[in-house]
Amino acid sequence: MAMDVVEQIRQLTAAFDEFVVDVGVDEVIARGEGTAPTGDPGWNQSRREVIDNGSPRTRLGLVAAAVLLVGGLVGALTWIGRGGSDSTDSTTPMADVVESPATTPASDGSAAELASPLTAMRSRLTNQADTELFVVQATAGSYWRLATLAEFDGTTWGFPQTPLTQPGSPIGDGRDLEEIRQEVRIVNLGGTLVPAAADVIQASGDDGLRWASESQTLVKIDRDLVAGDVFEIVSASPRSELEDLQAATSTEPGDPIYLEVPDDVPAPVGEQARQVTAGATTPFETARALQGWFQREFTYSLEVQPGHGNSAMESFLRDRIGYSEQFAGTYAVMMRSLGIPTRVAVGFTSGVDEGDQSYAVFGKNAHAWPEVWFDGLGWVPFEPTPGRGAPGAGN
Amino acid sequence: MTDGDAFEALVERVKPGLLQALVATYGPVDGREACVDALSWAWEHQDRLVDVEHPVGYLYRVGQSATRRFLTKPVPARLVEILETRFPEVEPQLMPALSRLSVQQRTVVVLVHGYGWRQAEVARLLEINPSTVRDYLHRATDRLRDEIGGSDGDGRR
Numbered sequence: 001m002a003m004d005v006v007e008q009i010r011q012l013t014a015a016f017d018e019f020v021v022d023v024g025v026d027e028v029i030a031r032g033e034g035t036a037p038t039g040d041p042g043w044n045q046s047r048r049e050v051i052d053n054g055s056p057r058t059r060l061g062l063v064a065a066a067v068l069l070v071g072g073l074v075g076a077l078t079w080i081g082r083g084g085s086d087s088t089d090s091t092t093p094m095a096d097v098v099e100s101p102a103t104t105p106a107s108d109g110s111a112a113e114l115a116s117p118l119t120a121m122r123s124r125l126t127n128q129a130d131t132e133l134f135v136v137q138a139t140a141g142s143y144w145r146l147a148t149l150a151e152f153d154g155t156t157w158g159f160p161q162t163p164l165t166q167p168g169s170p171i172g173d174g175r176d177l178e179e180i181r182q183e184v185r186i187v188n189l190g191g192t193l194v195p196a197a198a199d200v201i202q203a204s205g206d207d208g209l210r211w212a213s214e215s216q217t218l219v220k221i222d223r224d225l226v227a228g229d230v231f232e233i234v235s236a237s238p239r240s241e242l243e244d245l246q247a248a249t250s251t252e253p254g255d256p257i258y259l260e261v262p263d264d265v266p267a268p269v270g271e272q273a274r275q276v277t278a279g280a281t282t283p284f285e286t287a288r289a290l291q292g293w294f295q296r297e298f299t300y301s302l303e304v305q306p307g308h309g310n311s312a313m314e315s316f317l318r319d320r321i322g323y324s325e326q327f328a329g330t331y332a333v334m335m336r337s338l339g340i341p342t343r344v345a346v347g348f349t350s351g352v353d354e355g356d357q358s359y360a361v362f363g364k365n366a367h368a369w370p371e372v373w374f375d376g377l378g379w380v381p382f383e384p385t386p387g388r389g390a391p392g393a394g395n
Numbered sequence: 396m397t398d399g400d401a402f403e404a405l406v407e408r409v410k411p412g413l414l415q416a417l418v419a420t421y422g423p424v425d426g427r428e429a430c431v432d433a434l435s436w437a438w439e440h441q442d443r444l445v446d447v448e449h450p451v452g453y454l455y456r457v458g459q460s461a462t463r464r465f466l467t468k469p470v471p472a473r474l475v476e477i478l479e480t481r482f483p484e485v486e487p488q489l490m491p492a493l494s495r496l497s498v499q500q501r502t503v504v505v506l507v508h509g510y511g512w513r514q515a516e517v518a519r520l521l522e523i524n525p526s527t528v529r530d531y532l533h534r535a536t537d538r539l540r541d542e543i544g545g546s547d548g549d550g551r552r
Contacts, residue, residue: 002544003484005536006508011482012489013415013509016423018481019474023410023430025403032435111459115498155495309495 110224113191116156117147117346118325120191121366122306125323128363133189136351136359138182142235143381144195144361145347147217148371150255152336154262155309157329157344164214164255177236186229194218194225195347195361197235198381205231240377248374250283250340258341258373261333266314273334283340287372287382290334294327294384327385328368341373345381402438405450410434412451415512416520417458419505420498422466422490423474433458452520465494465501492542500535503528508536 003011113120124133136144149157150164180197189195194209196218203209208222209231218233276293280286298320305312308329316326328344335342346368351361371379413433418426433454437444447453470490478485493501499521506512506520507528514532518525 002486005489005539005543008485008489008543009505009508009539010511011485012478013418013505015474015477015482015485016418016509018477019471020414020418020423020427023406023414023427023434025399025406028406028431028434029402029438031431032438111456115459119497155497307497 110191113193114159116158117193118149118157118308118329118344118368119306121325121346121368124363124366125302126363128188131363132187132360133348133363133365134187134195134361135185136182136195136361137185137357138180138197138359139357140178140180141350141353141359142180142197143345143347143349143367143369144184144351145198145216145345146193146195147346148215148379149344149346150215150257152261152329152333152344154264157308157332159215159217160257164257166214166254176239178239179234179236182231182233182235184231184233186225187227189225192220192224194220194231194233196231196233198237198345198379199235200233201236202234203231204233205229238377240374240380244377245284245374245380246282248282248284248377250372250374252375253341253373258343259336259339261336262310264310265333265337266310268317269313269330269333270337272317273337277338283372283374286338286340287335287380290331291382291384294331295386298322298327298384298386300386324368324385328370331370331382331384335370335372342370343373343379345369345371398441402441405437405441405444406434409437409450409454412520413454413458415510416451416455416502416506419510420459420465420502422494424466424471429458449519452522455520466490486543489539489543492539495542496535496538497531499523500531500538503531504535504539507532 002008134144147159149159151158151160182197184195194203194205196203199216200211200218203211203218208220210219210221211217212219218231220229273290277286277289280289300323301321302323304319304322304326305315306325308316308325312326313330313333316322316330328346332342332344348361348365349367351359351365354360367385369381369383369385371381374380410430414427414430417429417433420426421429436457437450437454444450444453493505496504502521503514503517506517507514514528515525518528521528
């Protein structure tokens with residue numbers, strides 16, 4: 001009989017202790033002076049900025065240099081640009097923002113949120129369900145998105161580890177753009193990610209705001225959000241007519257990551273995906289078929305174990321009960337297994353319409369949903385979670 | 396005491412726990428790298444650490460990086476050799492199974508079962524409730540038992 005796992009772990013750490021060369025002060029100081037290599041180039045890069053600049057404002061030199069500075073003066077809006085050749089923003093990976101130690105190490109909550117925004121959502125749904133997190137004055141209601149996640153490693157959906165290739169042609173080219181102007185006022189929202197309707201094209205607030213375009217994330221890099229923070233944001237997305245969606249192909253999202261699933265995704269996930277969408281002939285029909293299946297056959301509940309990794313997906317498909325974390329994550333993995341580029345968005349539903357163009361958003365409005373790529377139309381949100389109308393084209 | 400002496404004393408105090416914590420989270424390769432990175436940051440920012448009550452926890456967070464993952468493959472040849480010759484009863488599937496746990500569950504289970512930390516110490520490191528640590532510990536251990544096999548001593552699996 002195999003040795004018990006507790007004892008195996010003890011032996012494994014003993015093996016680690018033999019393997020790991022002790023860390024000496026000289027080596028530490030040499031790395032601090034930038035004279036020794038590090039295994040994590042992104043970390044070292046941002047650390048160099050710290051050594052070279054020192055002042056808090058330029059501490060995240062890598063990010064500041066690479067990303068278009070957003071706003072600065074209250075009321076002054078800066079054109080961020082949209083993906084494609086005309087954009088003046090550069091594609092700063094969230095991985096660089098996440099891994100550089102900021103002026104102070106992020107609070108445990110914001111560090112956890114950046115490591116896995118999808119996992120961090122649960123505590124908003126449960127612990128903060130009736131807490132007002134933020135209020136949006138907006139010209140129209142929308143899902144308020146915090147981030148999009150492109151990488152699934154079998155355990156979590158997260159920000160991609162390496163920069164992503166952007167799509168070749170600007171999306172929404174020649175189409176009507178639906179614009180939403182928002183003023184987001186923070187009440188009790190923690191962390192560093194600023195919620196906004198898809199896709200942000202202008203934003204202002206204060207100096208610490210950055211736009212990570214490839215993850216479509218608006219992030220405070222100097223500190224966590226605090227009550228009273230106000231951000232003025234303009235978002236625009238192409239109005240997608242039904243016939244455009246029905247005719248669209250789904251082949252050029254720019255980066256291959258949007259089709260990648262780890263080798264160890266359980267076989268039932270792909271099998272179920274093929275079974276459910278067998279009759280669909282276009283990507284849009286496939287996306288709608290899968291969405292409809294989840295909405296009809298599954299039950300919404302928060303009384304399930306958190307998690308959206310491989311074994312959680314297996315249980316989810318078997319028991320058919322869960323909340324948006326599982327619906328969004330599983331839908332996205334299934335769509336990728338069918339060869340259709342998909343990613344996971346995390347954020348909030350529109351919240352309580354208070355009238356007068358004001359939306360109050362509570363912890364219970366925390367939400368995750370999948371976005372499917374359609375050539376020429378961009379990322380289109382779908383809604384597999386039962387009990388909700390679809391945010392956009394899925395309707 | 397010169398700056399260098401004070402720093403050396405700090406490293407002496409902090410490194411054992413910090414290295415174990417980061418190896419528990421990121422494995423022996425990235426964990427060591429994270430430890431050197433965090434301590435080199437500490438060298439640059441000694442003033443920040445003056446009033447910090449729990450420097451191991453503070454530097455543990457500094458060492459976090461979204462691009463680091465728990466080591467699975469390729470396992471360095473030297474580690475394979477150590478395991479095969481000195482610790483042959485460690486299942487080869489244990490490391491992949493550990494990598495599949497959540498970051499926090501893995502950190503808890505390796506620190507408690509592997510490095511012998513008390514649950515309260517892990518709770519302080521991760522800034523979570525001791526009851527959460529206990530919960531993670533049980534769930535992760537059960538899951539590893541399912542995946543790796545091995546009894547809990549009472550013949551139950």
